[in-house]
Amino acid sequence: MSDALVTLVGYAQAIAWFVIGAGALQNLLYLVQLGLAAVALSQRPSIPQSTVLWRRYAEASPPIALLAPAYNEALTIVQSVRSLLSLRYPSFEVIVVNDGSSDATLRTLIDAYGLRPIQRHFDQPLEHQPIRGIYGAEHQPRLIVVDKANGGKADALNAGINVSRAPIFCSMDADSLLEPDALLRAVRPFVEDPERTIAVGGTVRIANGCVIRDGRVIQVGLPRSFLALLQTVEYLRAFLMARLAWSRINALTIISGAFGLFRRARVIEAGGYTRGTVGEDMELVVKLHRLMRDKRLPYRVGFVPEPVCWTEAPESLRVLGRQRSRWHRGALETFERHWDVMFKPRYGRLGALGFTYILLVDILGPVIELLGYLLIPAFWALGLLSIDYLLAFLAVSFTFGVVISVGALALEESELRRFPRARHLLILTAVAVLENFGYRQLNNVWRLRGLWQWMRRSQSWGTMTRKGFSAQA
Amino acid sequence: MSLLGFLWWGSIVLGAAALAWMVWLITARLVRARRDARLGLDQARMRRLFLEIMDGHVEAARQLNGPSRRARLTAEAILDIAGLVRGHERERLTSALAGLGVEDRLRRRLRRGSRAGRIAAAEALAVFPNPANAAALRQALAVARDPEFRVAALNALLALDQAPPLWDLLADVSSRGLQDSLLYESVVRAMVARSPEQALTVFRDPAASVVMRTIVADALGRSGDYRAVPALMAAFPEADLELRIACIRALGVLAHPAAEPAVIAGLSDQAWEVRAASAEAAGRIGLVSAAPLLVQALADGVWWVRFRSGEALSALGEKGVASLRLAAGVDQDVVRRAASLALAERGVSA
Amino acid sequence: MARVLIADDDPLLRGLLQHKLAGDGHLVIVAEDGGEVLGLIREHHPDLVVLDAMMPVMDGFEVLRRLKVDPQASSIPVIMLTALRREADVVGALQLGAADYLVKPFIPDELLERVRRLAVPQQVQDDDRARRPR
Numbered sequence A: 001m002s003d004a005l006v007t008l009v010g011y012a013q014a015i016a017w018f019v020i021g022a023g024a025l026q027n028l029l030y031l032v033q034l035g036l037a038a039v040a041l042s043q044r045p046s047i048p049q050s051t052v053l054w055r056r057y058a059e060a061s062p063p064i065a066l067l068a069p070a071y072n073e074a075l076t077i078v079q080s081v082r083s084l085l086s087l088r089y090p091s092f093e094v095i096v097v098n099d100g101s102s103d104a105t106l107r108t109l110i111d112a113y114g115l116r117p118i119q120r121h122f123d124q125p126l127e128h129q130p131i132r133g134i135y136g137a138e139h140q141p142r143l144i145v146v147d148k149a150n151g152g153k154a155d156a157l158n159a160g161i162n163v164s165r166a167p168i169f170c171s172m173d174a175d176s177l178l179e180p181d182a183l184l185r186a187v188r189p190f191v192e193d194p195e196r197t198i199a200v201g202g203t204v205r206i207a208n209g210c211v212i213r214d215g216r217v218i219q220v221g222l223p224r225s226f227l228a229l230l231q232t233v234e235y236l237r238a239f240l241m242a243r244l245a246w247s248r249i250n251a252l253t254i255i256s257g258a259f260g261l262f263r264r265a266r267v268i269e270a271g272g273y274t275r276g277t278v279g280e281d282m283e284l285v286v287k288l289h290r291l292m293r294d295k296r297l298p299y300r301v302g303f304v305p306e307p308v309c310w311t312e313a314p315e316s317l318r319v320l321g322r323q324r325s326r327w328h329r330g331a332l333e334t335f336e337r338h339w340d341v342m343f344k345p346r347y348g349r350l351g352a353l354g355f356t357y358i359l360l361v362d363i364l365g366p367v368i369e370l371l372g373y374l375l376i377p378a379f380w381a382l383g384l385l386s387i388d389y390l391l392a393f394l395a396v397s398f399t400f401g402v403v404i405s406v407g408a409l410a411l412e413e414s415e416l417r418r419f420p421r422a423r424h425l426l427i428l429t430a431v432a433v434l435e436n437f438g439y440r441q442l443n444n445v446w447r448l449r450g451l452w453q454w455m456r457r458s459q460s461w462g463t464m465t466r467k468g469f470s471a472q473a
Numbered sequence B: 001m002s003l004l005g006f007l008w009w010g011s012i013v014l015g016a017a018a019l020a021w022m023v024w025l026i027t028a029r030l031v032r033a034r035r036d037a038r039l040g041l042d043q044a045r046m047r048r049l050f051l052e053i054m055d056g057h058v059e060a061a062r063q064l065n066g067p068s069r070r071a072r073l074t075a076e077a078i079l080d081i082a083g084l085v086r087g088h089e090r091e092r093l094t095s096a097l098a099g100l101g102v103e104d105r106l107r108r109r110l111r112r113g114s115r116a117g118r119i120a121a122a123e124a125l126a127v128f129p130n131p132a133n134a135a136a137l138r139q140a141l142a143v144a145r146d147p148e149f150r151v152a153a154l155n156a157l158l159a160l161d162q163a164p165p166l167w168d169l170l171a172d173v174s175s176r177g178l179q180d181s182l183l184y185e186s187v188v189r190a191m192v193a194r195s196p197e198q199a200l201t202v203f204r205d206p207a208a209s210v211v212m213r214t215i216v217a218d219a220l221g222r223s224g225d226y227r228a229v230p231a232l233m234a235a236f237p238e239a240d241l242e243l244r245i246a247c248i249r250a251l252g253v254l255a256h257p258a259a260e261p262a263v264i265a266g267l268s269d270q271a272w273e274v275r276a277a278s279a280e281a282a283g284r285i286g287l288v289s290a291a292p293l294l295v296q297a298l299a300d301g302v303w304w305v306r307f308r309s310g311e312a313l314s315a316l317g318e319k320g321v322a323s324l325r326l327a328a329g330v331d332q333d334v335v336r337r338a339a340s341l342a343l344a345e346r347g348v349s350a
Numbered sequence C: 001m002a003r004v005l006i007a008d009d010d011p012l013l014r015g016l017l018q019h020k021l022a023g024d025g026h027l028v029i030v031a032e033d034g035g036e037v038l039g040l041i042r043e044h045h046p047d048l049v050v051l052d053a054m055m056p057v058m059d060g061f062e063v064l065r066r067l068k069v070d071p072q073a074s075s076i077p078v079i080m081l082t083a084l085r086r087e088a089d090v091v092g093a094l095q096l097g098a099a100d101y102l103v104k105p106f107i108p109d110e111l112l113e114r115v116r117r118l119a120v121p122q123q124v125q126d127d128d129r130a131r132r133p134r
Helices: A003-043 A050-060 A077-085 A105-113 A153-163 A182-186 A188-192 A226-248 A264-269 A280-294 A317-343 A345-381 A387-415 A422-434 A439-459 B003-054 B058-064 B071-084 B088-099 B102-109 B115-125 B131-143 B147-159 B166-175 B182-194 B196-204 B210-223 B228-235 B241-254 B257-267 B272-285 B288-297 B303-315 B317-327 B333-345 C011-023 C034-044 C060-069 C087-096 C108-118 C123-131
Strands: A064-070 A092-099 A115-117 A131-137 A140-148 A168-172 A197-206 A211-213 A216-219 A259-263 A300-311 C003-007 C027-031 C048-051 C078-082 C100-103
Touching (some): A003 A226, A077 C060, A092 A105, A131 A153, A153 A264, A153 A280, A182 A300, A188 B182, A259 A280, A280 A300, A280 A317, A345 A387, A345 A439, B003 C011, B071 B102, B071 C011, B088 B102, B115 B131, B131 B147, B147 B182, B182 B196, B210 B241, B272 B303, B317 B333, C011 C108, C034 C060, C087 C100
Parallel strands (some): A092 A140
């Protein structure tokens, strides 16, 4: 063997070890998550019946302000508000924030509920675009509509936080469907540990294929579109496994913009939502972590595994790809702003685990993995690597993936059982296997695109992009 | 085996295990589907029979002989009925069920089986007024650690009028570090509402911890018992902030005019929470004498104090509204805003 | 005999009331959620409505508000029957025009008595309506 070849083999092996090592570490983290999630679920079993939930929690539940930002939702807003007002919760108000819609969103609401301009005394600790008017309904004291100049979702939520008075607010997307007992379920951590709990996330699921009537999921079903099916399994993995696991060790860094409960006073202390970012939902949670750790106060960011919110998944590759690139850009922006938490012992698990995980799995992961797909089979074909390397690479990028996906599904079935038929499980098992061949790689490509967009945008910082209100997980 | 080989074969083994687990779960689901269907039928039948018994067809109880042996099923059905109906019809049902030996089965279920079933059994025992049930609940409470079960058992004892002494509960709660749980708070409230005298004794007891007194102060406010006013006022000047807030809030909820000195003092407290709560209390009591201080508070540095003061003034009738109108015309921007918005929220023009 | 509309999403409560009211000689119509109520009122012209507050689709307070501004339905007495017992809810419902407010758990005979008192069968109007083309 020539020296040149030996060096080449050496390089190839080094690259292979790096790729395989990174993949193995990533999978190890996933396995740990799966274990943590299983422990969390078994320690705190879900209460399936909502009558039981009401009996145990209604008396002790604090008031909640539901903030629903709306941008050009004239067609659906009345229906959405009506189903929000019919949630099962002892004390809440709905604050719709019309974010400078260019359509008839405000007019429609005024007509449907007989709204009149009202005066409301509120403080302005958070900044946002000017409020043009506040409206109330004479006979529906639980509904407030805030009309403001356009400024994006974060801006609208900040205005809603200022106007609200309840100690807890719920942020959501105007187009997500809430379970009738969503608030009662999500408030449990606030009731059980009121001093420490500052935020609670909830599980979001895919509504495609479910029977929906009057803004409510009547029966859980499976999507017909294969792309949406893939996302169903993906959401199980993201929520039931990853987020539950992180919340178990109090290092949850993201609460979906589609549904989350927050302690108002703490959010104001943290400065509210950051305007002009793509991932304001993730950013806020990180800011809350920092606030509490800086003040050295005990705190908890909780998570409820039961599905509380349903969202329509994109069924076209183009839309899905755009969504994923945007999410990834959001994660990167948050990371960019807060990367220093990794190096300060004060931030404990948040930095050591949460952020290292983001760096490894979200930022470097896709790059390394895609690199692996190109190089390792090529090296093997060229005879630079033995079959063992190829198999190990296949193990970390496919077989372990199957373990994790199927594991998450198994967790759902053994603890929550929300899919009504055995046939659904069979289909989902197949999808859980298949998602590792193609979809996972596609996702990595989208993330790479998000990375590219982020790098380009980083150079021309300051140009504001308006974020659409499509469902975000 | 090399590390690489280990990765490959390890992943294969784990993958096969995950798939096997899933297959097992799907099989279990098929079996469960059949069992659940049967359970659903039993539930429906049991509820129907319950309605018949309540309607006076006591002989329907005979048909319950079989199904009522399942303690959790029965407990849940009882709870569903108890959430809807009270009065003699419900008593007819519970005595029919007692005749079938349901109490005995529920008592046994307190210590056995799934957690959900134990909690349901404790909750269901609340509708059977029988000393043996209270004894069983107390016994279960003595050994239980799970807070949800404990709260269920306490609530049941409370419903049976057999609650443990308030002192014991409070001491227990604070020793477990659970004083924060709002679930316990609602148990304490219910207990204090039932016997305010006992609560007052605890509240006045020098041996009671600040945490205990804070919890009791809140509950005394909600009990609506005016006898608590002097005690709350006496405790108000205490150094502890949480206790001060709890006292002034409680005085506000009780809304008795005798609280005047405490409310007036509270309006210039150093903690804004106390100032805001005092303003709220002044409004609820209708304390016209507080009006000048409330007007001053319209310039407070904290929004909540300004808001509550405006609100209170607008609740004080003629005099308060007149002061607000005056304040709405002053130079100071925050005061003007607080005053005019308080007027507007009441639907009064400035 | 009066026509009574029961609106509640809990099948157990519907069963209970249906049985109870039918036993007292009333004609019972049921709605399973808030969205059905207004349609059923227009269709059946009940003499009384027993209304839950927390229902899917449209909550009871909203149903009550719409009912009271509907000229055809505004005179129908409404009894709220709900688990909500906060002061604001009770007062709010009465301000909206509810004839009565009962909190769950309730005493069935008490409800029956209140129904008897409030539900006045509108025989004359019924005949009237029968002649009117729909």
